[in-house]
Amino acid sequence: MTQHPRGKTNKARGEETRQKLVEVGLRLFAMNGFNGVSMRSLASEAEVNLATVGYHFGGKQGLYEAVIHEIIRFRDEVMPGEDAVREQLVRFEAGEINKEDLVSWFFRSQMQGILSDPTSLWGVMLLNRELADPSDSYQLLDSEFFTPSIDSMVLLLKAAMPEETSYTEVMAVGLALIGIVLKFVMPKVFTDRVGWDEITPERVEELIEILSRRAVAFVCC
Structure with missing residues (x-):
């Protein structure tokens, strides 16, 4: 036409x-x-x-x-996918980056993907609703969003953490890191106490820098 x-x-x-x-x-x-x-x-x-x-x-x-399919479509923008993780692992194994770089890249990717898009708030809220009270669409979310995201996270953390680390510990650390990111999707408790009127792009970057350093220390170093 x-x-x-x-x-x-x-x-x-x-x-x-x-x-x-x-x-x-x-x-x-x-x-x-x-x-x-x-x-x-x-x-x-x-x-x-x-x-x-x-x-x-x-x-x-x-x-x-x-709406659920739209959330799934943006999965790799808020959680590095397996292909992206494997690319970084190749660099790590080649000695181009160290464990600190590996963890920092992964955590920064999550923070930037979620905090740089104001609409992420609604996606996170809806995901939390599905976790608390699953609908008929939950199985789709689990197979297309949660499972691939967790698999890529575990792949990276296993490389960054000591070889003898149990799967339980890997999962506990990974989900704790995700929890840190999600706390800043609704940051009013934080902004009120540090005197910020809003989260500007510059302040997002400041938060990412602070928290990615702490994430590295939490995971491996």
Whole structure:
């Protein structure tokens, strides 16, 4: 279809509407849970008519599944994937980087992926809801988000920690590090006490520098 010079094609407008519904759905589901969100509130927040949600997703369940797939799509941006980890392990084994560099890279990648995107708050909130009260979509999240993320984390930590370290200890350390990152997704307790009005990009970098050094000390050195 040829695009009209004065506007967008119907397809382009449809894609914009679909993406807006996913973004609104992520926020509303994160705040209120699946059962706490109505089709009417979704349509109102997205500034579309009620039938539009059904047209694009078949209903609320379809939109929720689209939101879950959107979270999965950004998995490697907030948690280094196995391929990225193996690339760093090759550098480590070749002597190009040391254990401190390895751990710092992994932790910084998590911090930057989560703290640099303001919408991460909603994704984290929704993931926590799924962990606390799994929906029908939990198995998909487990297989496509949680398991690959944990596998890549364990792969890296096993290389950084002493060979005799048990799997239990590796998991405990890894999840503790993830917990540190997630604490700064909603940083009000911290910012109120250090006198920051907001988390600017410069302050994100300052936090990453502080916490990545401490993460290295916690894991191996």
